[in-house]
Amino acid sequence: MSLAVKDLQASKKFYENLGFEKFHGDEDQGWLIMKNGKTNIGLFQGMFENNILTFNPGWDQDAQNLESFTDAREIQSSLKEKGIDSGDEIETESGPASFMVTDPDGNTILIDQHV
Numbered sequence: 001m002s003l004a005v006k007d008l009q010a011s012k013k014f015y016e017n018l019g020f021e022k023f024h025g026d027e028d029q030g031w032l033i034m035k036n037g038k039t040n041i042g043l044f045q046g047m048f049e050n051n052i053l054t055f056n057p058g059w060d061q062d063a064q065n066l067e068s069f070t071d072a073r074e075i076q077s078s079l080k081e082k083g084i085d086s087g088d089e090i091e092t093e094s095g096p097a098s099f100m101v102t103d104p105d106g107n108t109i110l111i112d113q114h115v
Contacts, residue, residue, distance in 0.1 A: 002042040002052040058115040072113040
């Protein structure tokens with residue numbers, strides 16, 4: 001889950017009180033990934049307006065590369081075949097890629113592949 005926050009430091013402290021710890025990020029750039037057990041949340045100040053559900057093909061919950069995974073291009077193609085609009089087609093043949101879809105209630109889902 002990627003949360004759009006108004007005050008990164010206040011949100012960081014709040015989630016620390018819930019047992020989350022900084023896992024990754026750059027506070028000077030306005031973002032942090034917080035982790036509690038196997039649960040990750042992203043805190044993003046000033047990067048987007050609403051909360052986003054985020055999936056990272058190619059990574060496990062510790063941001064470690066997976067040996068086998070479904071590439072974002074394949075996911076996008078499958079969604080297109082099912083009539084789901086995923087915006088512009090990914091132009092690269094391999095490596096990092098991302099696209100977004102919107103569910104029927106207006107929630108944004110980000111497929112964000114880093115490998």
